[in-house]
Amino acid sequence: MFYTFSDPFLRIAFWTGVGSLSLTLVFGAYIIGLRLLLARSRRREKQTIEKWRPILNATIAGCSPADLPVLRKREGIVFFNLWVHLHASLRGSATADLNRLGYRLECDALARKLLDGGNRAERLLALLVLGHLQDRQAWSSLMLEARHTDSTTSFYAACALVKIDDVSALEHLTPDFIRREDWPVSQVVTLLQDVRDLCEPHLINAMATISPPQMLRALRIAEGLHIKLPPAMHEEMLGNPSVDLIVAALRVVADAVLLDTIRGLASHEDWRVRVHVAKSLGRIGDNSDIDVLTRLLTDAQWWVRYRAAQSLVGMSSFDKQDIDALLMKSDDPFADEMLTHALAESAVS
Amino acid sequence: MNTVSWIIEFTAWFFLGYFVLLNGSYLLLNLISIRPLLRKGQEDIIDDLPEVYSGLEPPISILIPTFNEEANIAATVQSMLQLSYSELEIIVINDGSDDGTLEVLKHEFALLPFPAAYRKQVETEPVIGMYRSTTYPNLRVIDKKNGGKADSLNAGINASSYPLFCGIDADSILQRDGLKRIIRPFLKDGAVIASGGTVRIANGCEISKGFLIKVGLPETFWALFQVVEYLRAFLFGRMGWSTINGVLTISGAFGIFRKESVILAGGYRTNTIGEDMELVVRLHRTHRARRIPYRIEFTPDPICWTEVPEDRATLRNQRIRWQRGLAESHASNWGLMFSRNGGVPGWLAFPFSLLFEFLGPFIEVCGYVFMITAFILGWIPWQAFVIFLFAAIGLGVLLSASSLLLEELSFHVYPRGKQIASLWIIVVLENFGYRQLTCLWRMVGLILWATEGKAPWGKMRRKGAVQ
Numbered sequence: 001m002f003y004t005f006s007d008p009f010l011r012i013a014f015w016t017g018v019g020s021l022s023l024t025l026v027f028g029a030y031i032i033g034l035r036l037l038l039a040r041s042r043r044r045e046k047q048t049i050e051k052w053r054p055i056l057n058a059t060i061a062g063c064s065p066a067d068l069p070v071l072r073k074r075e076g077i078v079f080f081n082l083w084v085h086l087h088a089s090l091r092g093s094a095t096a097d098l099n100r101l102g103y104r105l106e107c108d109a110l111a112r113k114l115l116d117g118g119n120r121a122e123r124l125l126a127l128l129v130l131g132h133l134q135d136r137q138a139w140s141s142l143m144l145e146a147r148h149t150d151s152t153t154s155f156y157a158a159c160a161l162v163k164i165d166d167v168s169a170l171e172h173l174t175p176d177f178i179r180r181e182d183w184p185v186s187q188v189v190t191l192l193q194d195v196r197d198l199c200e201p202h203l204i205n206a207m208a209t210i211s212p213p214q215m216l217r218a219l220r221i222a223e224g225l226h227i228k229l230p231p232a233m234h235e236e237m238l239g240n241p242s243v244d245l246i247v248a249a250l251r252v253v254a255d256a257v258l259l260d261t262i263r264g265l266a267s268h269e270d271w272r273v274r275v276h277v278a279k280s281l282g283r284i285g286d287n288s289d290i291d292v293l294t295r296l297l298t299d300a301q302w303w304v305r306y307r308a309a310q311s312l313v314g315m316s317s318f319d320k321q322d323i324d325a326l327l328m329k330s331d332d333p334f335a336d337e338m339l340t341h342a343l344a345e346s347a348v349s
Numbered sequence: 350m351n352t353v354s355w356i357i358e359f360t361a362w363f364f365l366g367y368f369v370l371l372n373g374s375y376l377l378l379n380l381i382s383i384r385p386l387l388r389k390g391q392e393d394i395i396d397d398l399p400e401v402y403s404g405l406e407p408p409i410s411i412l413i414p415t416f417n418e419e420a421n422i423a424a425t426v427q428s429m430l431q432l433s434y435s436e437l438e439i440i441v442i443n444d445g446s447d448d449g450t451l452e453v454l455k456h457e458f459a460l461l462p463f464p465a466a467y468r469k470q471v472e473t474e475p476v477i478g479m480y481r482s483t484t485y486p487n488l489r490v491i492d493k494k495n496g497g498k499a500d501s502l503n504a505g506i507n508a509s510s511y512p513l514f515c516g517i518d519a520d521s522i523l524q525r526d527g528l529k530r531i532i533r534p535f536l537k538d539g540a541v542i543a544s545g546g547t548v549r550i551a552n553g554c555e556i557s558k559g560f561l562i563k564v565g566l567p568e569t570f571w572a573l574f575q576v577v578e579y580l581r582a583f584l585f586g587r588m589g590w591s592t593i594n595g596v597l598t599i600s601g602a603f604g605i606f607r608k609e610s611v612i613l614a615g616g617y618r619t620n621t622i623g624e625d626m627e628l629v630v631r632l633h634r635t636h637r638a639r640r641i642p643y644r645i646e647f648t649p650d651p652i653c654w655t656e657v658p659e660d661r662a663t664l665r666n667q668r669i670r671w672q673r674g675l676a677e678s679h680a681s682n683w684g685l686m687f688s689r690n691g692g693v694p695g696w697l698a699f700p701f702s703l704l705f706e707f708l709g710p711f712i713e714v715c716g717y718v719f720m721i722t723a724f725i726l727g728w729i730p731w732q733a734f735v736i737f738l739f740a741a742i743g744l745g746v747l748l749s750a751s752s753l754l755l756e757e758l759s760f761h762v763y764p765r766g767k768q769i770a771s772l773w774i775i776v777v778l779e780n781f782g783y784r785q786l787t788c789l790w791r792m793v794g795l796i797l798w799a800t801e802g803k804a805p806w807g808k809m810r811r812k813g814a815v816q
Contacts, residue, residue: 009358010733013365013740020743027750028773034757035766081394088398121391128394151537152392184536189403224405302468334466341466348463348486 048078056086059101060094071105076114080107080125087132099133108135115141123153131160139164146173151182158183159191166195174202178210178218185217189224196225203227212242219248231257238262243270250276256284266292271301278304282311290318294326297335305334309342357728364716365737371705371713372744375581378589379751385592386585386759389650396650400433400529407535408436409528409605410509414501415441415519419449423457425519428559430485434528438487440505445474445495454490458482463489471503471616479508498601499617499624506608506616515605516625522551522561522654523603530651531605534644542610543632543645545599547584549762550576551654561654566768569659573775574783581752584649591647595698597633599645601625603653610636610643621681623674630678633694634685649759665790672710672794679707710791716741717785745780 052075055065071079087098102108107129114126115138127145130138142164145157158176161169177188192199204227207218215237222229229237229252237249238261246265250273253262259281266277278296281289293315296308312318312326323339330336411429415422422441429439443451454460463481474496482488493504502516513535517523524530527546534541552567567573583600590596599606604625611617614635617624629645636643658664679702686703688695724734753769753776756762763769 009362009365010736013733013736016365016369017736017739017743020740020747024743024747024750027747027754031754031757031769031773035769038761039766084394085398119391120388121394124391125394152395156395182537186403186405186536189405190401193403220405224403302466306466337464337466340464344464344481348481348483 044074045078048075049082051075052079052082056082056098056101059097060086060090062093062097064097064101064104068101068104071107071110073110076107076110077122077125079105080111080129083107084125084128084132087128095132102129102133108133108137111135112138112141115145120150120153124156127153127156127160131156131163134164136164143172146176151180154180155183155187162191162195166198170195170199170202174199174206175210177221178203178206178214181217185220185224188221192221192225196227199225200227204229204233207233212240212245216244216248219245219252223248223252226254227252228254231255234258235261238265243268243273247272247276250280253280253284256286259285259289263289263292266296271299271304274299274301274304275307278307278311282307282314285311285315287317290315290322297338298332302338305338306342309335309338310345312339313342313346357723360719361723361729361733361737364712364719365740367712367716368741368744371709372748374701374705375586375748376751379585379748379755380589381592382585382588382755383758386588386649386755390759396530400526402435404435406435406529406532407513408438408511409434409532410505410511410514410608411437411439412502412505412509412514412516413439413441413519414444414498414505414516415446415450416444416495416498416501417446417448417450418519419446419453422450422519423453424559425521426454426458426488428522429517430488431525431559432523432528433525434532436511437528438489438510439485440508441488441490442501442505443490443492444497444501445493451490451492455480458488458490459484460490465489465508468507470507470612473500473504473507476504497619499619499621502624503616503619506611509608512608513605514608514611515603516601517653518602518655520656521548521602522556522559524652525560527603527651527653528605531603531648534646534648535605535607538644540642541644541646542607542636543599543629544605545587545596545645545647546603546605546651546653547649548579548600548602548653548655550579551656552659554654556654564762564764566763566771567657567659570775570778570783571661571664572657572659573771574779575657575664577749577753577772577775577779578783578787580756581749585752585755587647588649590698591645593693593697594644594646595693596645596647597630597694597698597702598626599629599647600653602655603651618681621674621677622670623678626674627678627681630682630685630694630699633699634682634688637685637688637690637692637695640690652762668787668790669794669797672791673798675702675706676795676798679703707795710788711795713785713788714792742780745784746777749776749779 051069055068058064083098083102087095090098111126111129111133112135114122115130118126127142130142139161142157142161146154146161148154148157158169158173161173177183177192203218203222207215210218234249234253234255235258237245238258240246250262262277262280265273268274268277274296278293281293290312293308293312296304297312299305299308313323323343327336327339413425413429418425426439426441441454443454460480460482463479465479467476467479474494476491476493478492480490480492489508491504491508493501506514515528531544531546534544550567550572551561552572553565554561555563555565566576587596587598601624610632611628614628614631618627621627632645658667685691685695686699720729720734720737723729724731753772757769763772
């Protein structure tokens with residue numbers, strides 16, 4: 001028999017096992033504790049919902065009770081959750097009724113307290129509440145939050161500011177909407193959709209002074225908000241050496257004044273430009289663009305052919321007879337295939 | 350001490366050290382995943398609000414490869430059509446089914462032949478025909494010659510119209526808002542090229558009309574062990590890696606990819622059984638080699654529910670297949686290991702995977718075999734043997750327990766206390782036989798890869814839990 005083990009092996013293995021077992025038991029106890037806490041919090045949540053849901057339902061039906069119970073501090077979070085969800089699902093007078101209820105219950109003060117001293121989840125909730133309440137008193141705190149490095153809290157602080165005072169908010173925050181890459185463009189556009197008209201001059205002014213990388217983001221926002229750029233500014237972008245900038249500018253083209261410049265880009269060496277030329281001509285072009293689009297139909301790149309075919313099929317001045325004639329005349333099988341594809345797509349949709 | 354004694358002692362130390370390192374590393378990954386998990390949980394209030402779309406969300410092509418799924422395909426497609434997202438198209442790729450899959454699709458969705466200008470960006474088996482639904486304009490079907498799942502996905506990529514695609518298994522159930530959650534990394538960071546969602550076990554759950562109604566636990570031990578295993582290996586481990594851009598696997602059941610990045614890497618490889626893992630590793634390798642900034646993320650909250658094997662034979666075949674796929678993936682992407690611009694994937698994630706996932710089963714099995722043999726032959730005293738088992742199994746239990754704790758801290762997918770109590774028992778039991786058995790099967794997979802090469806898929810006995 002070989003007794004080959006020095007004590008260190010036995011000691012290390014033993015204490016590894018003991019440590020693992022101890023930590024496992026600690027984790028087990030922690031899980032039990034979490035479950036008990038969860039059960040307690042669910043009970044409290046249920047009680048809070050049972051107490052406040054009828055009042056909220058009556059409020060949105062326009063029958064807010066004259067006498068209201070006191071909103072206890074420990075009910076605040078659950079109440080706010082309910083209240084915010086209702087707000088997000090409703091429009092019009094119902095939301096005004098919810099706000100009146102919120103002020104009667106002093107939700108503004110509670111939300112401001114949460115914003116100043118709560119944990120991250122509570123602060124997020126407070127941001128939503130203060131925005132819906134349009135609480136002016138929270139303006140300076142919200143401006144501070146909007147400059148925070150945390151992308152979620154800063155963005156929702158910006159949302160709250162826009163809800164409270166869209167004019168001032170846009171004045172201060174439009175550069176941030178462009179500058180902050182951590183705020184998803186789609187969310188920025190969703191936020192600004194309701195204040196699109198107010199946003200337009202601020203965005204265009206900002207675009208006059210920003211750098212090219214930021215310009216791409218600004219153009220995406222303009223695209224989402226369907227903002228028409230001044231022709232001179234737009235023309236300059238279309239003549240820029242950066243392909244990314246030309247493409248972004250083409251995506252927002254809506255003005256027939258730019259047609260000549262766009263047509264000039266139909267032979268651009270970068271296929272992404274040609275794709276968007278085809279799309280733009282389909283959007284704002286006229287009869288004189290049929291030849292350009294027909295040429296693009298024979299492009300080497302699939303996407304260029306596809307967009308050209310879609311644009312041709314979508315043109316009101318280019319009917320089925322014209323398409324059939326084009327198919328007869330064509331000796332490019334790829335062009336024929338694409339035109340047939342676009343026709344079939346158009347028929348299905 | 351003579352040479353033999355020295356060898357025995359060294360070997361014992363090696364195996365103990367390996368077990369400590371293996372479990373310690375996964376514990377560290379769990380620890381790393383805590384902060385992002387908690388932060389994610391703090392944003393639940395935002396996530397639960399009704400979604401408002403701006404129209405700038407990137408549209409998604411959902412690719413559903415299918416082979417001989419006539420019983421399930423209609424329900425699968427119906428559930429995909431009900432997914433909540435601003436713009437998506439669904440492309441079913443019928444991979445040469447010899448049952449009535451295509452006929453079912455034609456009948457259920459009023460398909461008509463469509464003269465598509467099919468664009469071959471990745472080579473595939475020939476496409477026989479393309480169809481479009483007249484009742485659901487965003488639904489298309491590709492009928493092609495059989496070429497396997499990877500080949501089907503490549504055909505779907507060729508036919509897709511959108512910049513992102515999401516490969517989904519035909520037998521998987523997606524949460525209705527799954528797409529809006531899995532797309533988030535792409536919205537926040539333009540460099541993201543792939544994002545994986547969580548796969549959880551549908552066995553024991555109540556499912557109706559293609560959607561999950563009520564979460565439950567499976568009844569068989571085989572499936573119960575897998576619940577804990579999925580938490581340990583596939584959820585929190587990947588979360589940890591995601592924080593440092595070291596995710597090497599996105600589950601084939603639910604992952605979303607940037608199409609141009611996948612085409613740049615050459616599409617799915619058709620000569621491997623683990624095409625999902627192999628693609629992700631190749632994406633790392635390709636982008637690192639070309640110095641293209643990118644991120645591959647794992648998003649814990651969009652959940653895909655899938656049926657897991659409930660019998661020993663099917664589970665065994667699955668694990669053997671997975672290990673072969675892992676081995677193939679590593680072998681074909683060896684260039685990533687310690688590559689010049691390898692970063693975290695090349696210098697940390699890949700070596701880790703090689704040491705603990707690829708070689709791990711072999712070393713673990715050898716460790717147990719050695720210690721048992723050494724004890725039987727009297728090379729080591731019984732105290733050393735018992736203490737070794739105490740340490741090895743103790744570490745395994747600790748790791749599984751930490752995963753259950755993280756589940757409690759974050760998702761509460763299993764709402765009833767009784768379910769957590771059951772899982773706690775499984776956390777312990779799993780380490781008395783199940784883990785060792787799966788190690789053995791994985792070792793078999795490794796040996797088969799080394800000796801036989803390409804692996805067949807095999808058949809899984811489905812109970813139809815997800816339909």
